[in-house]
Amino acid sequence: MVSKLTKFFVLTAAVAALAGCSTSKHEPMPLVKITQAISADTVWSKSLSSADGFLVPAVYDDVVFAAGGKTLSRMNARSGEVEWSVSFDSPITAGVGSDGYVTAVGLEDGTLQVVDAEGKVSWSKKLTTDLASPPVVAQGLVIVRTLDTRVSAFEASSGDEEWIYQKNQPALTVRLPTGMLAHDTVLFVGQPNGHVVILDIPTGKAVFEFSIAQSKGITEVERLVDVVGYPAFSQDLVCAAAYQGAVTCIDSQNGQTRWSQPLDAVAGPAIDEDNVYGVAVNGEVKAFYRESGEERWTNKEMLYRGLSAPVVVPGAVAVGDAEGYVHLLSPRTGEEIGRLRLSGPVVTAAQPFSSGAIFQTSKGDVAYIATR
Numbered sequence: 590m591v592s593k594l595t596k597f598f599v600l601t602a603a604v605a606a607l608a609g610c611s612t613s614k615h616e617p618m619p620l621v622k623i624t625q626a627i628s629a630d631t632v633w634s635k636s637l638s639s640a641d642g643f644l645v646p647a648v649y650d651d652v653v654f655a656a657g658g659k660t661l662s663r664m665n666a667r668s669g670e671v672e673w674s675v676s677f678d679s680p681i682t683a684g685v686g687s688d689g690y691v692t693a694v695g696l697e698d699g700t701l702q703v704v705d706a707e708g709k710v711s712w713s714k715k716l717t718t719d720l721a722s723p724p725v726v727a728q729g730l731v732i733v734r735t736l737d738t739r740v741s742a743f744e745a746s747s748g749d750e751e752w753i754y755q756k757n758q759p760a761l762t763v764r765l766p767t768g769m770l771a772h773d774t775v776l777f778v779g780q781p782n783g784h785v786v787i788l789d790i791p792t793g794k795a796v797f798e799f800s801i802a803q804s805k806g807i808t809e810v811e812r813l814v815d816v817v818g819y820p821a822f823s824q825d826l827v828c829a830a831a832y833q834g835a836v837t838c839i840d841s842q843n844g845q846t847r848w849s850q851p852l853d854a855v856a857g858p859a860i861d862e863d864n865v866y867g868v869a870v871n872g873e874v875k876a877f878y879r880e881s882g883e884e885r886w887t888n889k890e891m892l893y894r895g896l897s898a899p900v901v902v903p904g905a906v907a908v909g910d911a912e913g914y915v916h917l918l919s920p921r922t923g924e925e926i927g928r929l930r931l932s933g934p935v936v937t938a939a940q941p942f943s944s945g946a947i948f949q950t951s952k953g954d955v956a957y958i959a960t961r
Contacts, residue, residue: 615893618872620914626926627904627917627960632945633669634931634956637662643766645684645723646949647692648940654692656681657953661694663708666942669957673708684937686724686731691745693731695720703731703748712748716741727771728790734769740778742793752793756780766856766898766937768819777827779816779857785829797844802834818857818898819938821865826879828865830854836867836875838882848882850875856898856938859906864920866899866906874899874908876923886923891916898938900946902960909935909948915958931956 638658646655652672653664661681662674679696686693691711693703701714701724718736725732730742730751739755758781770777775796776788783802786795802814813833820829826847828838836858837849855870864876864885872892876885895911905917905926911934917927933952940947945959 637953649689683720684723688726693724777820783814802831823860859899888923
């Protein structure tokens, strides 16, 4: 019998191919010539160790926490100056979580490591598996999600376990970048069944659950509707996206579904004052009107280029690709209005900061790109 873990990693490879790596069936679409209508500059770039897997940096105020190899670094977000680094015995996976004072990472050996504001290890904890997403530090807790879908919370200062939340895991899941979103006293967690559960952070109790997409088809693969990437929150709107599913937005005040549109998503959505943006497995980038959900535009000029999650920056929405390009699209038309290149593949979600966003490449470089 094929184990769940074997199925998990088989599908990981399959989805990686679908998500834009060059295959015999789909070659990445060549870059189109553009007219640079927005100025974008790399303010600074720092080289860390190779970032195997999907490592997501954390930004808090004017500080960036980023991981590469076995090393975690704290950097000044405006200058890129490294303020401290700490190394571990095993490579870091998934990414970094921080509230600016307590910072947490998961290691390949299944250990959770928590450091203080000076970069000194406060405590560590052996977990059931590797992390499925970067830790979240909120409400005095360090919260982690492991590959077995277990969400665990630990007291930030002592490491004492406070609560565990876990639902039954499907036989087959997709390993695409995923994340948890904390807002006030609640935590949004995407599920492999196409739902998002909202947990009360102090207690770990589920307070609400809403559907992003419904399973269809006959085979296990056809019925996959894992919620991918990070849920997005903006004012009274919460949106999330599902693989082979949809992008769905709900009213954060009453939990009612505002709208839902089909989308074979490879990453979580982004929201600005007018639009909700989504990226499909095949490289299409779509914008939907925020209020109605009606499709505003679709950009099909970056098919099979292995796009990252969208991030809203001043004057544009940006996506990275597997060749290291960062594409800047017009929020009104979807036309590419700017482009620049980093040192390696941009496969993880960028973090908004000041006049742009903080990007990390799979080669380990962390860069602040600003638009004007």
